Amino acid sequence: MISYAGIANPFGTGTYSVEMNSKLLRRYRYIHEQLFFCAAGQLPARENWHLKAALGKHLYEDAEAAGSLRRRIQELRTSPMLLQKQPNVTLALLFEELIHARSDLELLVGVYRVVKPALLKAVTQHMTDTQQLVDYPTVRLLKALSSDLREQIAWGEGMIETLQQEGESLELAAEFENRITGYLDAAGGISGEQGTSTHVPARWRSGKVYEMPKQAIRDVKKMGTPTMGRTAVPNLPEDPLKIRLIGMMKARQEEMSAVENLASVIYDQKLMPWEFYEDLARHLWDEVRHALFGQAALEAEGIDWMSLRQYVGGYDPLIEKLPAQRYALLSIGFEEKAMRRPGKIAEYEFCRDEAKHPLMERFQDYDWADEVTHAAFGRKWTPELFGEDLDYVRQVADVELAEREKLFQAWAKQQETGTQ
Ligand SMILES: [Fe+2]
Ligand SMILES: [Fe+2]
Known part of the structure:
Protein backbone atom coordinates (compact mmCIF):
# COMPACT_ATOMS: atom_id res chain seq x y z
CA MET A 1 0.00 0.00 0.00
CA ALA A 187 -5.31 -12.93 37.37
CA GLY A 188 -7.66 -12.66 34.39
CA GLY A 189 -5.00 -13.56 31.83
CA ILE A 190 -2.15 -11.39 30.58
CA SER A 191 -4.35 -8.40 29.75
CA GLY A 192 -6.90 -9.05 32.47
CA GLU A 193 -9.34 -9.79 29.64
CA GLN A 194 -10.98 -12.67 31.53
CA GLY A 195 -11.60 -10.49 34.60
CA THR A 196 -9.76 -11.08 37.87
CA SER A 197 -11.18 -13.94 39.90
CA THR A 198 -12.68 -12.94 43.25
CA HIS A 199 -11.41 -16.28 44.47
CA VAL A 200 -7.78 -15.28 45.06
CA PRO A 201 -5.72 -18.48 44.90
CA ALA A 202 -3.67 -19.64 47.88
CA ARG A 203 0.08 -19.47 48.07
CA TRP A 204 1.87 -22.68 47.25
CA ARG A 205 5.64 -22.50 47.70
CA SER A 206 6.05 -18.75 48.02
CA GLY A 207 5.43 -18.52 51.78
CA LYS A 208 9.20 -18.62 51.99
CA VAL A 209 11.02 -15.81 50.18
CA TYR A 210 13.17 -17.09 47.30
CA GLU A 211 16.89 -16.83 47.90
CA MET A 212 19.79 -17.13 45.50
CA PRO A 213 21.56 -20.50 45.84
CA LYS A 214 24.73 -20.46 47.94
CA GLN A 215 26.51 -22.46 45.26
CA ALA A 216 26.30 -22.15 41.50
CA ILE A 217 24.92 -25.37 40.07
CA ARG A 218 26.52 -27.35 37.25
CA ASP A 219 24.99 -30.34 35.49
CA VAL A 220 26.73 -33.23 37.28
CA LYS A 221 25.37 -35.77 34.80
CA LYS A 222 27.13 -34.13 31.86
CA MET A 223 29.87 -31.97 33.30
CA GLY A 224 32.98 -32.23 35.39
CA THR A 225 32.69 -31.32 39.07
CA PRO A 226 32.45 -27.65 40.07
CA THR A 227 35.67 -26.12 41.33
CA MET A 228 36.80 -22.85 42.90
CA GLY A 229 40.14 -22.87 41.09
CA ARG A 230 40.82 -22.07 37.48
CA THR A 231 40.91 -25.18 35.33
CA ALA A 232 43.25 -26.21 32.54
CA VAL A 233 42.83 -28.42 29.50
CA PRO A 234 44.93 -31.56 30.11
CA ASN A 235 47.26 -33.37 27.69
CA LEU A 236 48.14 -30.47 25.45
CA PRO A 237 51.30 -30.62 23.31
CA GLU A 238 54.26 -28.91 24.94
CA ASP A 239 53.92 -25.76 22.93
CA PRO A 240 53.74 -22.60 25.06
CA LEU A 241 51.79 -20.73 22.36
CA LYS A 242 49.18 -23.46 22.13
CA ILE A 243 48.94 -23.81 25.91
CA ARG A 244 48.34 -20.08 26.31
CA LEU A 245 45.83 -19.98 23.46
CA ILE A 246 43.77 -22.96 24.69
CA GLY A 247 44.02 -21.57 28.24
CA MET A 248 42.48 -18.34 26.98
CA MET A 249 39.62 -20.24 25.35
CA LYS A 250 38.98 -22.10 28.59
CA ALA A 251 39.11 -18.85 30.61
CA ARG A 252 36.45 -17.38 28.33
CA GLN A 253 34.23 -20.46 28.70
CA GLU A 254 34.55 -20.05 32.49
CA GLU A 255 32.93 -16.62 32.27
CA MET A 256 29.60 -18.28 33.01
CA SER A 257 30.72 -17.74 36.59
CA ALA A 258 30.74 -13.95 36.02
CA VAL A 259 27.28 -14.33 34.48
CA GLU A 260 26.02 -15.95 37.68
CA ASN A 261 27.59 -13.22 39.80
CA LEU A 262 25.78 -10.56 37.74
CA ALA A 263 22.53 -12.53 37.95
CA SER A 264 22.83 -12.41 41.74
CA VAL A 265 23.47 -8.65 41.70
CA ILE A 266 20.38 -8.11 39.54
CA TYR A 267 18.19 -10.26 41.76
CA ASP A 268 19.48 -9.12 45.15
CA GLN A 269 19.90 -5.40 44.46
CA LYS A 270 16.38 -4.05 44.82
CA LEU A 271 14.84 -0.69 43.97
CA MET A 272 17.33 0.71 41.50
CA PRO A 273 16.30 2.83 38.49
CA TRP A 274 15.32 0.63 35.53
CA GLU A 275 18.33 1.87 33.60
CA PHE A 276 20.54 0.04 36.11
CA TYR A 277 18.82 -3.28 35.39
CA GLU A 278 19.00 -2.68 31.64
CA ASP A 279 22.75 -2.02 31.85
CA LEU A 280 23.34 -5.08 33.99
CA ALA A 281 21.20 -7.23 31.70
CA ARG A 282 23.39 -6.15 28.80
CA HIS A 283 26.51 -6.79 30.85
CA LEU A 284 25.22 -10.25 31.80
CA TRP A 285 24.35 -11.23 28.23
CA ASP A 286 27.79 -10.06 27.06
CA GLU A 287 29.39 -12.38 29.61
CA VAL A 288 27.20 -15.24 28.38
CA ARG A 289 28.47 -14.54 24.86
CA HIS A 290 32.05 -14.58 26.16
CA ALA A 291 31.41 -17.97 27.75
CA LEU A 292 29.86 -19.17 24.49
CA PHE A 293 32.71 -17.98 22.32
CA GLY A 294 35.04 -19.84 24.67
CA GLN A 295 32.85 -22.87 24.13
CA ALA A 296 32.83 -22.35 20.35
CA ALA A 297 36.61 -21.91 20.18
CA LEU A 298 37.21 -25.07 22.24
CA GLU A 299 34.72 -27.08 20.21
CA ALA A 300 36.31 -25.87 16.97
CA GLU A 301 39.56 -27.40 18.29
CA GLY A 302 37.74 -30.65 19.08
CA ILE A 303 38.22 -30.23 22.84
CA ASP A 304 35.63 -31.81 25.12
CA TRP A 305 35.36 -28.91 27.60
CA MET A 306 32.18 -30.19 29.22
CA SER A 307 33.72 -33.21 30.91
CA LEU A 308 36.41 -31.00 32.47
CA ARG A 309 35.98 -29.48 35.91
CA GLN A 310 33.77 -26.40 35.90
CA TYR A 311 34.88 -23.14 37.48
CA VAL A 312 32.41 -21.52 39.90
CA GLY A 313 34.86 -19.23 41.75
CA GLY A 314 33.24 -16.09 40.35
CA TYR A 315 30.03 -16.85 42.25
CA ASP A 316 30.34 -19.13 45.29
CA PRO A 317 32.80 -17.06 47.36
CA LEU A 318 30.86 -13.84 46.65
CA ILE A 319 27.25 -14.72 47.27
CA GLU A 320 27.32 -13.89 50.99
CA LYS A 321 28.65 -10.40 50.23
CA LEU A 322 26.54 -7.33 49.50
CA PRO A 323 25.50 -6.95 45.84
CA ALA A 324 27.51 -3.70 45.74
CA GLN A 325 30.69 -5.62 46.67
CA ARG A 326 29.99 -8.39 44.15
CA TYR A 327 29.53 -5.86 41.38
CA ALA A 328 32.50 -3.68 42.39
CA LEU A 329 34.87 -6.66 42.38
CA LEU A 330 33.86 -7.62 38.84
CA SER A 331 33.45 -4.24 37.17
CA ILE A 332 36.11 -2.18 38.98
CA GLY A 333 38.41 -4.87 40.43
CA PHE A 334 38.69 -6.89 37.21
CA GLU A 335 37.16 -5.11 34.25
CA GLU A 336 38.42 -1.59 34.79
CA LYS A 337 41.91 -2.92 35.51
CA ALA A 338 41.79 -5.00 32.29
CA MET A 339 41.71 -1.73 30.33
CA ARG A 340 45.38 -1.19 31.15
CA ARG A 341 48.17 -3.09 29.45
CA PRO A 342 48.70 -5.97 29.30
CA GLY A 343 44.96 -6.60 29.99
CA LYS A 344 42.49 -7.07 27.16
CA ILE A 345 44.71 -5.46 24.51
CA ALA A 346 47.47 -8.00 25.05
CA GLU A 347 45.04 -10.92 24.81
CA TYR A 348 43.82 -9.63 21.45
CA GLU A 349 47.33 -8.93 20.14
CA PHE A 350 48.52 -12.36 21.23
CA CYS A 351 45.76 -14.07 19.23
CA ARG A 352 46.46 -11.87 16.20
CA ASP A 353 50.26 -11.70 16.16
CA GLU A 354 51.58 -14.76 17.98
CA ALA A 355 48.99 -17.52 17.94
CA LYS A 356 47.72 -16.25 14.55
CA HIS A 357 44.32 -17.79 15.28
CA PRO A 358 41.66 -15.95 13.20
CA LEU A 359 38.63 -17.10 15.23
CA MET A 360 40.14 -16.17 18.61
CA GLU A 361 41.48 -12.92 17.13
CA ARG A 362 37.90 -12.01 16.14
CA PHE A 363 36.47 -13.09 19.50
CA GLN A 364 39.04 -11.24 21.60
CA ASP A 365 38.64 -8.08 19.51
CA TYR A 366 34.95 -7.92 20.48
CA ASP A 367 35.62 -9.14 23.99
CA TRP A 368 37.88 -6.13 24.50
CA ALA A 369 35.19 -3.82 23.07
CA ASP A 370 32.59 -5.30 25.44
CA GLU A 371 34.87 -4.89 28.43
CA VAL A 372 35.29 -1.16 27.73
CA THR A 373 31.49 -0.89 28.11
CA HIS A 374 31.48 -3.00 31.28
CA ALA A 375 34.11 -0.87 32.98
CA ALA A 376 32.02 2.20 32.09
CA PHE A 377 28.90 0.56 33.59
CA GLY A 378 30.89 -0.14 36.74
CA ARG A 379 32.07 3.47 37.03
CA LYS A 380 28.50 4.66 36.48
CA TRP A 381 26.72 2.44 39.02
CA THR A 382 29.10 1.40 41.79
CA PRO A 383 29.33 4.91 43.36
CA GLU A 384 25.52 4.91 43.31
CA LEU A 385 25.36 1.55 45.10
CA PHE A 386 27.89 2.47 47.78
CA GLY A 387 26.83 6.09 48.21
CA GLU A 388 30.52 6.97 47.91
CA ASP A 389 32.80 8.29 45.17
CA LEU A 390 34.65 6.17 42.64
CA ASP A 391 37.93 6.51 44.47
CA TYR A 392 36.34 4.82 47.50
CA VAL A 393 34.93 2.04 45.29
CA ARG A 394 38.36 1.40 43.75
CA GLN A 395 39.80 0.96 47.23
CA VAL A 396 36.98 -1.42 48.17
CA ALA A 397 37.66 -3.40 44.98
CA ASP A 398 41.35 -3.68 45.95
CA VAL A 399 40.40 -4.99 49.39
CA GLU A 400 38.11 -7.54 47.74
CA LEU A 401 40.83 -8.59 45.30
CA ALA A 402 43.33 -9.11 48.13
CA GLU A 403 40.82 -11.11 50.16
CA ARG A 404 40.03 -13.24 47.14
CA GLU A 405 43.69 -13.92 46.46
CA LYS A 406 44.14 -15.17 50.04
CA LEU A 407 41.03 -17.32 49.84
CA PHE A 408 42.17 -18.94 46.59
CA GLN A 409 45.66 -19.58 47.91
CA ALA A 410 44.20 -21.28 50.98
CA TRP A 411 41.90 -23.29 48.75
CA ALA A 412 44.79 -24.37 46.49
CA LYS A 413 46.82 -25.44 49.53
CA GLN A 414 43.90 -27.44 50.85
CA GLN A 415 43.59 -29.17 47.46
CA GLU A 416 47.29 -30.09 47.54
CA THR A 417 47.19 -31.58 51.03
CA GLY A 418 43.86 -33.25 50.26
CA THR A 419 45.28 -35.10 47.26
CA GLN A 420 48.53 -36.19 48.91
FE1 LIG B 1 33.85 -11.09 29.79
FE1 LIG C 1 33.05 -8.12 31.21
Missing part, protein backbone atom coordinates in the same frame (compact mmCIF):
# COMPACT_ATOMS: atom_id res chain seq x y z
CA ILE A 2 1.35 3.39 -1.03
CA SER A 3 -0.94 5.73 0.91
CA TYR A 4 -0.72 6.26 4.67
CA ALA A 5 2.95 5.33 4.57
CA GLY A 6 1.92 1.73 4.04
CA ILE A 7 -0.08 1.56 7.26
CA ALA A 8 -3.16 -0.61 6.69
CA ASN A 9 -6.66 0.16 7.96
CA PRO A 10 -6.23 3.83 8.91
CA PHE A 11 -10.04 4.22 9.26
CA GLY A 12 -10.74 1.73 12.05
CA THR A 13 -11.27 3.43 15.41
CA GLY A 14 -9.28 0.78 17.24
CA THR A 15 -10.14 -0.63 20.66
CA TYR A 16 -8.01 1.34 23.06
CA SER A 17 -8.19 4.87 24.44
CA VAL A 18 -4.90 6.37 25.58
CA GLU A 19 -5.80 5.48 29.16
CA MET A 20 -6.69 1.86 28.35
CA ASN A 21 -3.59 1.46 26.21
CA SER A 22 -1.38 2.70 29.03
CA LYS A 23 -3.02 0.31 31.47
CA LEU A 24 -2.37 -2.71 29.24
CA LEU A 25 1.18 -1.69 28.41
CA ARG A 26 1.82 -1.38 32.14
CA ARG A 27 0.78 -5.02 32.56
CA TYR A 28 3.12 -6.16 29.76
CA ARG A 29 5.85 -4.02 31.27
CA TYR A 30 5.34 -5.65 34.66
CA ILE A 31 5.32 -9.16 33.18
CA HIS A 32 8.56 -8.60 31.24
CA GLU A 33 10.21 -7.20 34.36
CA GLN A 34 9.10 -10.12 36.48
CA LEU A 35 10.29 -12.61 33.85
CA PHE A 36 13.61 -10.76 33.87
CA PHE A 37 14.02 -10.99 37.67
CA CYS A 38 12.86 -14.60 37.64
CA ALA A 39 15.46 -15.59 35.03
CA ALA A 40 18.21 -13.76 36.96
CA GLY A 41 17.20 -15.38 40.26
CA GLN A 42 17.02 -18.83 38.70
CA LEU A 43 20.09 -18.76 36.43
CA PRO A 44 22.73 -19.90 38.97
CA ALA A 45 20.35 -22.57 40.31
CA ARG A 46 19.70 -24.22 36.96
CA GLU A 47 21.72 -27.20 35.81
CA ASN A 48 21.67 -27.28 32.07
CA TRP A 49 24.41 -25.25 30.38
CA HIS A 50 22.26 -24.40 27.34
CA LEU A 51 19.43 -23.26 29.60
CA LYS A 52 21.76 -20.95 31.52
CA ALA A 53 22.94 -19.42 28.24
CA ALA A 54 19.41 -18.92 26.92
CA LEU A 55 18.20 -17.43 30.20
CA GLY A 56 20.97 -14.86 29.81
CA LYS A 57 19.82 -13.97 26.30
CA HIS A 58 16.15 -13.90 27.16
CA LEU A 59 16.52 -11.83 30.32
CA TYR A 60 18.43 -9.26 28.30
CA GLU A 61 15.57 -9.18 25.78
CA ASP A 62 13.00 -8.93 28.58
CA ALA A 63 14.90 -6.00 30.14
CA GLU A 64 15.00 -4.19 26.79
CA ALA A 65 11.30 -4.88 26.20
CA ALA A 66 10.43 -3.47 29.64
CA GLY A 67 12.60 -0.42 28.94
CA SER A 68 10.88 0.37 25.65
CA LEU A 69 7.43 -0.19 27.21
CA ARG A 70 8.34 2.18 30.04
CA ARG A 71 9.28 4.88 27.55
CA ARG A 72 6.07 4.40 25.54
CA ILE A 73 3.87 4.38 28.66
CA GLN A 74 5.21 7.78 29.67
CA GLU A 75 4.19 9.14 26.27
CA LEU A 76 0.61 8.12 27.09
CA ARG A 77 -0.10 10.83 29.68
CA THR A 78 0.99 8.44 32.43
CA SER A 79 2.88 9.47 35.53
CA PRO A 80 6.23 7.67 35.99
CA MET A 81 5.00 6.93 39.54
CA LEU A 82 2.64 4.34 38.07
CA LEU A 83 5.61 2.44 36.67
CA GLN A 84 6.57 1.34 40.17
CA LYS A 85 3.25 -0.36 40.81
CA GLN A 86 2.28 -3.99 40.43
CA PRO A 87 -0.91 -4.08 38.39
CA ASN A 88 -2.69 -6.89 40.21
CA VAL A 89 -2.12 -8.94 43.37
CA THR A 90 -2.78 -12.31 41.71
CA LEU A 91 -0.43 -11.50 38.86
CA ALA A 92 2.21 -10.69 41.48
CA LEU A 93 1.53 -14.01 43.19
CA LEU A 94 2.09 -15.83 39.88
CA PHE A 95 5.65 -14.49 39.71
CA GLU A 96 6.31 -15.10 43.40
CA GLU A 97 5.50 -18.75 42.64
CA LEU A 98 7.27 -18.94 39.28
CA ILE A 99 10.62 -18.14 40.85
CA HIS A 100 10.22 -21.18 43.10
CA ALA A 101 10.73 -23.55 40.16
CA ARG A 102 12.81 -26.43 41.51
CA SER A 103 14.07 -28.00 38.32
CA ASP A 104 15.07 -27.02 34.80
CA LEU A 105 11.86 -28.57 33.50
CA GLU A 106 9.62 -26.69 35.94
CA LEU A 107 11.16 -23.37 34.95
CA LEU A 108 10.98 -24.28 31.26
CA VAL A 109 7.28 -25.17 31.28
CA GLY A 110 6.33 -22.23 33.51
CA VAL A 111 8.12 -19.66 31.35
CA TYR A 112 8.03 -21.11 27.84
CA ARG A 113 4.76 -23.04 27.89
CA VAL A 114 2.59 -20.85 30.09
CA VAL A 115 3.65 -17.23 30.58
CA LYS A 116 5.52 -16.33 27.38
CA PRO A 117 3.01 -17.94 24.95
CA ALA A 118 0.14 -16.13 26.72
CA LEU A 119 2.10 -12.88 26.56
CA LEU A 120 2.81 -13.35 22.85
CA LYS A 121 -0.87 -13.98 22.19
CA ALA A 122 -1.86 -10.83 24.10
CA VAL A 123 0.59 -8.50 22.39
CA THR A 124 -0.24 -9.93 18.96
CA GLN A 125 -3.90 -9.19 19.63
CA HIS A 126 -2.98 -5.72 20.90
CA MET A 127 -1.14 -4.91 17.68
CA THR A 128 -4.23 -5.80 15.64
CA ASP A 129 -6.79 -4.13 17.90
CA THR A 130 -5.21 -0.74 18.42
CA GLN A 131 -5.75 2.23 16.07
CA GLN A 132 -3.05 1.67 13.51
CA LEU A 133 -2.16 5.29 12.69
CA VAL A 134 -2.30 7.10 16.00
CA ASP A 135 -0.82 4.25 18.01
CA TYR A 136 1.93 3.33 15.57
CA PRO A 137 4.69 3.81 18.18
CA THR A 138 3.09 1.02 20.23
CA VAL A 139 2.62 -1.23 17.19
CA ARG A 140 6.27 -0.83 16.28
CA LEU A 141 7.58 -1.71 19.70
CA LEU A 142 5.23 -4.68 20.11
CA LYS A 143 6.35 -5.95 16.70
CA ALA A 144 9.94 -6.04 17.94
CA LEU A 145 9.21 -7.67 21.27
CA SER A 146 6.82 -10.24 19.82
CA SER A 147 9.49 -11.34 17.38
CA ASP A 148 11.84 -11.97 20.35
CA LEU A 149 9.07 -13.79 22.21
CA ARG A 150 8.40 -16.07 19.25
CA GLU A 151 12.07 -17.08 19.06
CA GLN A 152 12.26 -17.58 22.83
CA ILE A 153 9.20 -19.84 22.90
CA ALA A 154 10.52 -21.93 19.99
CA TRP A 155 13.84 -22.30 21.83
CA GLY A 156 12.02 -23.30 25.04
CA GLU A 157 9.98 -25.94 23.24
CA GLY A 158 13.16 -27.33 21.67
CA MET A 159 14.85 -27.48 25.07
CA ILE A 160 11.88 -29.26 26.66
CA GLU A 161 11.91 -31.79 23.83
CA THR A 162 15.65 -32.35 24.25
CA LEU A 163 15.29 -32.98 27.99
CA GLN A 164 12.49 -35.45 27.31
CA GLN A 165 14.62 -37.28 24.76
CA GLU A 166 17.31 -37.48 27.43
CA GLY A 167 14.83 -39.32 29.62
CA GLU A 168 13.32 -36.59 31.80
CA SER A 169 9.65 -36.98 32.54
CA LEU A 170 7.36 -34.06 31.85
CA GLU A 171 5.07 -35.52 34.51
CA LEU A 172 7.39 -34.11 37.18
CA ALA A 173 6.67 -30.58 36.00
CA ALA A 174 2.94 -31.10 35.42
CA GLU A 175 1.81 -29.79 38.79
CA PHE A 176 3.99 -26.71 38.43
CA GLU A 177 2.55 -26.04 34.98
CA ASN A 178 -1.01 -26.42 36.27
CA ARG A 179 -0.40 -24.14 39.23
CA ILE A 180 1.17 -21.39 37.12
CA THR A 181 -1.67 -21.67 34.59
CA GLY A 182 -4.14 -21.41 37.50
CA TYR A 183 -2.53 -18.22 38.80
CA LEU A 184 -2.56 -16.69 35.33
CA ASP A 185 -6.25 -17.55 34.86
CA ALA A 186 -7.12 -16.16 38.29
